[in-house]
Amino acid sequence: MDTQTILTDYVKEELLKGRKMEIKPEDDLLSAGILDSLGILQMVAFIEDRFGYQVPDEDVVFENFVSIEALTNYLKANQ
Amino acid sequence: MVRRLLLLNGLAVIGAVLYHASGWGFTAMFWWTDRYAAVTVPDFSQMGSIPYYGLRLVVQLIIFSIPAFLFVSGFFTAFATGRDQLTVSWKVIGTRIKNLAIPYLLWTGAIIVTNVLAGQLYTPARLFQEIVFGKAAPPYYYVPLIIQLYLLSPFLIRFARTHVRALLIIAAILQFSVQTIKYVELLGVNLPSSNLLQIFTASWFFPGHIFWYVFGITVKFNLPSMKKWLDKYKWVFLGLLIVLIPIGMFEWEVILHASEVGWLAHQRTLINELYSLMFLLCFLAFEWFPIPPSKRINALGPKSFGVYLAHSPVLQYASRGMYHLTPWILGVQILFQPILLILGIGVPLLLMKIVEHSPARRFYAYIFG
Numbered sequence: 001m002d003t004q005t006i007l008t009d010y011v012k013e014e015l016l017k018g019r020k021m022e023i024k025p026e027d028d029l030l031s032a033g034i035l036d037s038l039g040i041l042q043m044v045a046f047i048e049d050r051f052g053y054q055v056p057d058e059d060v061v062f063e064n065f066v067s068i069e070a071l072t073n074y075l076k077a078n079q
Numbered sequence: 080m081v082r083r084l085l086l087l088n089g090l091a092v093i094g095a096v097l098y099h100a101s102g103w104g105f106t107a108m109f110w111w112t113d114r115y116a117a118v119t120v121p122d123f124s125q126m127g128s129i130p131y132y133g134l135r136l137v138v139q140l141i142i143f144s145i146p147a148f149l150f151v152s153g154f155f156t157a158f159a160t161g162r163d164q165l166t167v168s169w170k171v172i173g174t175r176i177k178n179l180a181i182p183y184l185l186w187t188g189a190i191i192v193t194n195v196l197a198g199q200l201y202t203p204a205r206l207f208q209e210i211v212f213g214k215a216a217p218p219y220y221y222v223p224l225i226i227q228l229y230l231l232s233p234f235l236i237r238f239a240r241t242h243v244r245a246l247l248i249i250a251a252i253l254q255f256s257v258q259t260i261k262y263v264e265l266l267g268v269n270l271p272s273s274n275l276l277q278i279f280t281a282s283w284f285f286p287g288h289i290f291w292y293v294f295g296i297t298v299k300f301n302l303p304s305m306k307k308w309l310d311k312y313k314w315v316f317l318g319l320l321i322v323l324i325p326i327g328m329f330e331w332e333v334i335l336h337a338s339e340v341g342w343l344a345h346q347r348t349l350i351n352e353l354y355s356l357m358f359l360l361c362f363l364a365f366e367w368f369p370i371p372p373s374k375r376i377n378a379l380g381p382k383s384f385g386v387y388l389a390h391s392p393v394l395q396y397a398s399r400g401m402y403h404l405t406p407w408i409l410g411v412q413i414l415f416q417p418i419l420l421i422l423g424i425g426v427p428l429l430l431m432k433i434v435e436h437s438p439a440r441r442f443y444a445y446i447f448g
Contacts, residue, residue, distance in 0.1 A: 014381075016444075017443045017444040017447075018435070018440035018441045018442070018443040018444060019441060019443075019444050020441055030159055030171050030174075031168070031170045031171055031174060032174065033174035033175065033177065033178050036155065036175060036178060037151050037152055037154070037155030037158075038085065038088060038151075038380055038381045038383065038384075039381070040155065040158060041081065041082065041084050041085040041088070041151075041380065041381075042085065042380075042381050044081055044082050045082050045085060045377065048082065055081070057080050057081045057302050057306075058302060058303065060081045060158065061158065061161060061162055062158060062159055062160065062161035062162070062164075063161055063162055065158075066161075
């Protein structure tokens with residue numbers, strides 16, 4: 001599975017919490033209320049566990065986590 | 080450091096449950112004593128006993144819970160601003176408030192309906208107070224409080240971008256002022272315009288808590304320099320944290336005796352706020368320090384809002400149930416407290432699991448956040 005699919009599955013399974021929503025890679029996860037304060041922390045922990053990549057604190061910024069597409073690009077550039 | 084905030088949230092929700100469980104512990108100790116001993120209530124003969132100081136120690140140790148929640152929320156708001164944006168968008172704030180308000184209103188409504196069915200009378204004024212000020216259950220004040228802070232966020236963030244130190248100092252002064260007035264209230268001193276002051280010091284009102292939220296914003300915006308600063312002074316923070324535990328306990332006993340009212344439900348004091356600050360600083364500074372069941376506590380972190388909303392009615396029914404069915408447990412705090420802790424966390428988690436695996440799954444976010 002590619003990074004984008006893994007991240008999309010994780011968002012659907014863990015962060016949508018049962019809400020019926022179509023998620024596109026470019027969707028703003030914060031404005032849609034999918035990523036909240038704890039959602040971001042969960043996502044950071046998931047990336048570390050699933051991809052073995054420890055996101056530096058300085059990289060935990062809106063621009064890298066705003067959408068699945070942004071996060072995929074960030075991981076591709078840094079892994 | 081960021082990942083550890085999940086652990087902090089998990090610890091904070093355990094602390095919140097323990098705090099309210101200890102409240103029921105004091106009720107059992109002083110007002111329900113006649114259920115397990117031949118005395119007239121209220122009976123304060125257990126004040127000064129080992130179980131009494133045990134409960135007081137628990138309250139002192141976990142007093143960091145609400146500051147920790149507010150700190151994480153402030154951190155998130157700064158995160159949601161991004162690297163270059165001047166402030167956080169109203170859309171993000173609106174969505175966040177909606178996601179907090181819907182579960183809160185649902186649980187508040189359920190408690191009110193249950194109370195009405197049990198025969199309690201609700202005037203429009205009481206209804207208004209319980210919904211708007213979070214008075215339906217003791218811990219619910221947190222939701223109106225955090226909503227106010229989110230509403231202030233666009234202004235706070237804008238200010239933090241340019242004058243972060245000034246903002247932190249103003250927030251600290253504001254909170255310090257509220258705490259100072261609280262001392263006067265606790266000692267029962269009547270001040271002119273005391274009604275106005277009561278609003279100013281109310282737990283649901285933001286001035287008494289704003290520092291924690293601003294502190295979260297500040298840490299996020301100044302992470303590299305904060306890390307250096309934390310590393311430099313970490314042993315000082317640890318020393319102060321340890322010293323503030325007995326000081327906090329002693330302070331409350333002094334307030335209790337000076338107030339001459341026999342008993343006061345615990346309220347946050349200036350020493351508690353200093354302790355909470357040292358706790359947060361130590362938690363961030365000693366990020367390498369392992370906390371043994373951290374995986375389980377981490378898992379609790381994302382569910383903290385649901386546990387926070389649901390634990391209060393659970394503790395109430397569990398305590399009242401034991402009052403009627405097994406009153407002897409009320410006199411054994413070493414048994415009563417763990418039962419309340421297990422039920423206060425376990426029952427909300429079980430409810431979440433049931434909803435998650437039922438057709439009601441699509442409503443999960445509206446029920447538990």
